[in-house]
Amino acid sequence: MANTTLLKHLASPNPSLDCTRCTTGANTVNARWDDVTSLEDWKDFNYETLMKSYGQVLQQPIPPVPEITPPLSTLEKQISTENTFxxxxxxxxxxxxxxxxxxxxxxxxxxxxxxxxAEIGRGAKARRGTAEEDDRYYPDWAGIRQNQVTDFGYKNLCPGETKLASKWGTSDADQERTDHILPFRQIQTYCGRQWGSRYGYIITPAELVVVRISKELIGPGLAVLRSVRDMSQQARTQRAHERTFSEGTISSGMNAMSLDTGSSYNDDANPNIEYGPLLYKSIPWSAEGDDVLTVKLALWWLHMETKHDLSIQHSYPSFQSKSSQIKPPPSIGDSEASQQPGVIHNPRPTQYQRKGGKKTL
Structure with missing residues (x-):
């Protein structure tokens, strides 16, 4: 069979889903989620920037990637809840x-x-707390590199959250909802306070919304006058009783480690973070084909970035600045260029390549 490219593979269409049975209603609310300062367009996150940074590797010929086997059934394509999606x-x-x-x-x-x-796993595989941790206190998805661990699992380098398009989205109509900001607060808390990672996403049957977290820039004079946002465990418990869940359910979750300050945090967490603007970009689920940023391309891009610095800063260099670091494919043994994003090497064959692309997914 003829070779393909990762670009073609990641630009292939997503499954057509039947969402006529999707549940409706309000989004989940948690009083311990951090407030969003403001929402802004993530201008750098686009197809042109992606190709400047990773175009060489995306267009590198590779063996054909096997199709999903068996294909999704009609029943599997019927979406009613987040779990079915x-x-x-x-x-x-x-x-x-x-x-x-x-x-x-x-x-x-x-x-x-x-x-x-890096690979994408379920959020339960990346925890800071114990096995009894309430599943509302960690993301649905985790960007995992198996060499980065916690005491109870792996670090979550790129948190992701699942929502239904019948309950949330970024369209003008969706933005009129009173609970529209809640999923942004949720993913910001997971990325910022919980895991200290600048990138995350929300995915629905209609779109992928990628986000970038930043710290608030506070001048030295203002910093003296304002106190650090440090919510004690008692204060978090009091606020948590404002949630829509039952009191018994809330009580059982108070010992969850993922949103509490304390010894369960590693150095990369930010228990007292002051947030700057939350940048986001929406990619339609239906996006496919040439010269288009698709859901799979965007997810791949975010997780390729987990190789680099993920710490949350006041500001970041633009993605375009990385393109100036890309060099022509180095000769074998050129270690200096080996860590530059998007550079093609002559590596050891991967397990996939050794099997000639015949591995069944």
């Missing part, structure tokens, strides 16, 4: 992106081993 994502989108990451990683970073490669 996640069943589709596990079998298709997240698996396809993780496969592309396994192929691309050694092309960019030839000295890395298998445990260094």
């Amino acid at each position: 996640e069943d589709v994502l596990i079998r298709t989108t997240m698996l396809e992106v993780s496969t592309a990451l396994r192929i691309a990683w050694p092309l960019c970073y030839s000295t890395d081993v298998a445990q260094d490669i």
Whole structure:
């Protein structure tokens, strides 16, 4: 069979879903989610910038990527709850992106081993707390590199959250909803206070919304006059009783480690973070084809970035600035260029390549 490219693989269409049975109603609310300062367009997150940073690796010829086997059934394509949508994502989108990451990683970073490669897993695999932790206190999805661990699992380098388009979206009509800001507060808290990672996303059957977190820039004079946002455990408990869940459910979750300050945090968490603007970009679920930023391309891009600095800062260099670091494909043994994003190498063959692309997903 003829070779393909990662670009073609990640630009392929997503499954057509039947969302006529989707539940409606209000979004989940948690009083412990951090407030969003403001929402702004993430201008740098676009197809042109992606190709400047990773165009070489995306257009590198690779063996054909096997199709999902067996294909989704009509019943599987019927979405009614977040769980039924996640069943589709596990079998298709997240698996396809993780496969592309396994192929691309050694092309960019030839000295890395298998445990260094980023992949998308369920949020339960990346925890700071115990196995009894309430599942409302960690994201639905986790960007995982197996060489980065906590005491109870893996670090979440790119938190993701699942929502239904019948309850939330970024359209003008959706923005009129009184609970529109809640999912943004949720993912900001997971990225900022919980995991200290600048990138995250919200995915629905209608769109992928990628986000970038930042710190508030506080001048030295103002910093003296204002107190640090430091909410004690008692204060968090008091606020949590304002939630829409039952008191018994709330009480059982108070010991969850993921949103509490304390010894469960590693150095990369930000228990007292002061947020700057939240940048976001919406990519339609229906996006496909040439010269288009698709859901799978965007997810792949975010997780390729987990190789680099993820700490939350006041400001960041634009993605375009990375393109100036990209060099022509180096010769074998050129270690200086081996960690530059988007650079093609002559790496050891991946497991996928050794099997000639015949591995069944």
